[in-house]
Amino acid sequence: MSFAVIQTGGKQYKVAVGDEIAVEKLSGDHKVGDKVTIEEVVLKDDGASTTLGTPFIKGSAVTATISEIGRLDKVLVVRYRQKSRYHKKNGHRQSFTEIVIETIM
Numbered sequence: 001m002s003f004a005v006i007q008t009g010g011k012q013y014k015v016a017v018g019d020e021i022a023v024e025k026l027s028g029d030h031k032v033g034d035k036v037t038i039e040e041v042v043l044k045d046d047g048a049s050t051t052l053g054t055p056f057i058k059g060s061a062v063t064a065t066i067s068e069i070g071r072l073d074k075v076l077v078v079r080y081r082q083k084s085r086y087h088k089k090n091g092h093r094q095s096f097t098e099i100v101i102e103t104i105m
Contacts, residue, residue, distance in 0.1 A: 004104045005043040006062050012042060015062065015101045025095035030066055036099065038062045044104065061105050068098035 003016040009024025026036060041060040044051045051057055071093040079088045 002044075002046040002104060004041050004045070004060075004062055006038050007040040007042055007056075008038055015104075017101055017104060019101045020067065020098060021101070022096045022098045024097070025069075026066075026097045030069070030097070032066055032069060034066050035102070036064050036066060038064065041104075063102045063105070064099040065102055066097060067100050069096075070098075071095050 001016060003014055005012055005014050007013075008026070011024065013021055013023065015021060030036065039056070039061045041057045041062060042053050042055065044057055044060055051060075053060075072095075074091045074093050077090045077092065080086065
């Protein structure tokens with residue numbers, strides 16, 4: 001089984017062909033169904049040999065199709081200080097892009 005380790009959004013993901021992963025929102029103007037190419041491949045394994053990049057493998061790329069663009073559920077952040085009448089409430093929704101891995105080159 002071949003796999004690759006890619007880097008996007010400041011995080012690294014181990015992917016294989018057919019995997020569906022949720023990554024940080026991709027920069028640029030993308031729509032559902034668009035093909036994206038990720039060229040930051042850190043490691044590639046084809047079953048017989050393993051290639052490790054320094055920091056990335058030149059000429060290697062992973063192509064994927066965008067299956068969903070959205071935002072996660074709201075996370076509430078509450079700050080509270082007892083005995084001082086201080087409380088502050090804030091919410092955050094993280095954006096994400098869900099991609100399906102097509103090929104590893």
